[in-house]
Amino acid sequence: MSVVYLTRRDPSRNLARFYRMLMAPTLFGEWALIREWGRIGSGGTVRADPYPNAGAALLAMQALVREKKKRGYVMKTAEPV
Template sequence: MTRQDPSRNMARFYVVSLAPTLFGEVSLVRNWGRIGSRGQMMVETFPTADAALEASDRLARVKRRKGYHSPCPTGQVPAATI
């Protein structure tokens, strides 16, 4: 997801992905920052894939309300896979 506003010199990105852990849990990996930079990363672990997917959807809704949009031409975010 990206959010850009040239009048405010704002160019941000936000990426959410799911990754399995070695112990059967699922990690929600968030990466955000200014476009062109490496940004920051945060990892949150959930006991099930459903819980991680629910948290991912919740974060995406919050970011869309704040003005972020998907860079996909269709406007739809591809389904997360584990």
């Protein structure tokens, strides 16, 4: 299971956001890209998108990481508990 955790902070705009993604196999032999996003410190919105294989899910995750970095998100090495 691969997990990516991104954050975006801007104190002048009272902005503190997170975006978390992970890949997991489904019960039907597919792979799911599970995404959660929202304000840091609160529960977020969760979405799971199915993909036919792990490679397709990984490509989708990489595309989302690039998109989020363009919007000012930075990757964190460890997810807070």
